[in-house]
Amino acid sequence: MSQSSNSCTLHDFHLPALNPMSLMFQVFINQSETARQMLHSHERPSASRPFAPYPIRDDLRDLTMNAIDLLKADHERVKGILSQLSESTERGVKKRTELLTKLEMEISIHTRLEEEILYPAYKKAGGKEQDVMYYEAKEEHRTVDSLVLPDLKHTDPSTPEFAGRVKVVKELLEHHIEEEETEMFPQAKKLLGKAELEELGTQMETLKTQLKKQFSESHMAA
Numbered sequence: 627m628s629q630s631s632n633s634c635t636l637h638d639f640h641l642p643a644l645n646p647m648s649l650m651f652q653v654f655i656n657q658s659e660t661a662r663q664m665l666h667s668h669e670r671p672s673a674s675r676p677f678a679p680y681p682i683r684d685d686l687r688d689l690t691m692n693a694i695d696l697l698k699a700d701h702e703r704v705k706g707i708l709s710q711l712s713e714s715t716e717r718g719v720k721k722r723t724e725l726l727t728k729l730e731m732e733i734s735i736h737t738r739l740e741e742e743i744l745y746p747a748y749k750k751a752g753g754k755e756q757d758v759m760y761y762e763a764k765e766e767h768r769t770v771d772s773l774v775l776p777d778l779k780h781t782d783p784s785t786p787e788f789a790g791r792v793k794v795v796k797e798l799l800e801h802h803i804e805e806e807e808t809e810m811f812p813q814a815k816k817l818l819g820k821a822e823l824e825e826l827g828t829q830m831e832t833l834k835t836q837l838k839k840q841f842s843e844s845h846m847a848a
């Protein structure tokens with residue numbers, strides 16, 4: 627199927643500063659940041675260590691999400707957005723556009739958390755079998771991020787073609803999520819252990835807050 631001649635990119639849907647979606651992103655980011663600061667001591671990242679994670683207060687350590695739980699929570703959000711997208715209709719152009727923006731944000735951030743934090747630790751701790759899974763998972767990320775999702779973003783949401791492409795994205799992501807949750811994550815749990823997964827979870831929370839802020843700012847600025 628050819629792409630619609632009326633196709634547009636997400637950048638065409640950039641939201642003005644007071645758009646409800648922009649405000650929603652900002653509220654979400656502020657809430658995440660407040661919750662994170664409540665969990666940690668007053669030692670903040672410095673100019674020389676701008677990405678240093680906040681140290682965790684010992685009495686609240688159990689409340690911090692480990693890396694696997696954090697990624698699984700992301701998966702649930704992505705699956706929820708995909709379900710809503712697949713139930714949407716050609717008349718719901720605004721809804722489809724908003725859902726697609728949310729999906730793009732969730733996937734782009736989640737992929738960075740995995741590729742920059744969990745996957746390298748998993749590969750380093752594992753052997754040949756983990757190497758194969760590492761490269762397969764990265765290739766699946768590339769298929770979604772560079773091929774399938776851009777196609778969807780360039781498809782007119784008021785056409786049946788859009789629904790067809792949503793179906794393909796949904797199937798690919800659900801397959802990828804299932805492989806991670808049934809193969810890679812259980813192996814990572816064994817290989818890395820509780821303490822390391824908690825440390826990686828803390829790093830992910832820090833990076834996630836930064837990336838959400840960047841995503842929101844880039845969409846508000848446009």
Ligand SMILES: [Fe+2]
Pocket residue numbers: 737740763767802806
């Ligand atoms: Fe993944």
Ligand SMILES: [Fe+2]
Pocket residue numbers: 697701736740803806
């Ligand atoms: Fe994942």
